[in-house]
Amino acid sequence: DAGVIQSPRHEVTEMGQEVTLRCKPISGHNSLFWYRQTMMRGLELLIYFNNNVPIDDSGMPEDRFSAKMPNASFSTLKIQPSEPRDSAVYFCASSLFAGEKLGGTEAFFGQGTRLTVV
Amino acid sequence: EDQVTQSPEALRLQEGESSSLNCSYTVSGLRGLFWYRQDPGKGPEFLFTLYSAGEEKEKERLKATLTKKESFLHITAPKPEDSATYLCAVQAWGYSTLTFGKGTMLLVSP
Numbered sequence: 001d002a003g004v005i006q007s008p009r010h011e012v013t014e015m016g017q018e019v020t021l022r023c024k025p026i027s028g029h030n031s032l033f034w035y036r037q038t039m040m041r042g043l044e045l046l047i048y049f050n051n052n053v054p055i056d057d058s059g060m061p062e063d064r065f066s067a068k069m070p071n072a073s074f075s076t077l078k079i080q081p082s083e084p085r086d087s088a089v090y091f092c093a094s095s096l097f098a099g100e101k102l103g104g105t106e107a108f109f110g111q112g113t114r115l116t117v118v
Numbered sequence: 119e120d121q122v123t124q125s126p127e128a129l130r131l132q133e134g135e136s137s138s139l140n141c142s143y144t145v146s147g148l149r150g151l152f153w154y155r156q157d158p159g160k161g162p163e164f165l166f167t168l169y170s171a172g173e174e175k176e177k178e179r180l181k182a183t184l185t186k187k188e189s190f191l192h193i194t195a196p197k198p199e200d201s202a203t204y205l206c207a208v209q210a211w212g213y214s215t216l217t218f219g220k221g222t223m224l225l226v227s228p
Contacts, residue, residue, distance in 0.1 A: 004161075031214050033215065033216075035218075041220075042218055042219065042220035042221065043162075043205070043207075043218040045215050045216075045217075048214065048215050050214065055214075056215065091161055091162075093161075095214065097214045105150070105209075105214065106150075106152055106164045106167055107152075107164075107216055108164060109154075109161030109162045109163070110161050111159075111160055111161050112160070112161050
C-alpha cells in the first residue's frame with residue numbers, strides 16, 4: 001500500500017487567498033484525521049471523520065477552516081481566507097477503527113503539507 | 119482533558135550511550151499509548167502501542183514500557199540513525215483520536 005497520500009507537499013500563498021489541502025487515506029481505513037503541527041503547539045487535532053462523517057471538529061480554529069470527506073478515499077481541508085498565523089505543517093492520518101471494545105488503534109500519517117502564508 | 123508531557127525536550131547522546139525518554143500522561147481511561155518517530159520533513163512513523171501497565175515492547179534498540187502514569191522509551195546503544203523526534207500519544211476509551219505530546223528531539227553523535 002502506498003500509505004496516506006497528501007498533496008501538495010508545499011504551498012506558498014498570499015494572505016487572503018483560499019488554500020485547499022488534499023488527502024487520500026489508506027484503502028480500507030474507516031477513520032481519517034487532520035492534524036496541524038507547529039513548533040509552539042506540537043501536533044493538534046483539527047477534525048476527525050469516521051465512515052466519511054465528521055465526528056469531532058472541535059479543534060478547527062475558526063470558521064475560516066472547513067473539511068470534507070465526500071467518499072472513503074478522499075478528503076480536503078480548506079482555509080478561506082488564509083492568514084499568516086495559519087502557516088504550519090498539516091498532516092492527514094488514517095486508521096482502522098475496529099470497534100469500541102477493542103484496544104487502541106494506531107494512526108498512519110501522510111508526509112504532510114507545509115503551508116506558508118505571506 | 120487528556121494531557122501528555124514529554125521530557126526532556128531535547129537530548130544529545132554519544133553513539134553507544136544508552137538513555138531513556140519520558141512520557142507522562144493523564145487520561146480518563148487509557149485505551150492505548152502510542153510511540154511515534156518523526157524525521158525532519160516527514161510525517162510521524164508508528165513504532166509501538168502499549169495497552170496496560172506493565173506491558174513492554176521492543177524493536178531493535180528501542181524498548182517501550184508503561185506504568186499507570188507514564189511511559190518510557192529506552193534507547194540502548196543508540197546509533198546516529200536513531201536521531202529523530204520521538205512523539206508519545208494517548209487514546210482514551212470512547213475516542214479514536216490521539217492526543218500527542220510535543221516530543222523529544224534526540225540527536226546521536228558518532
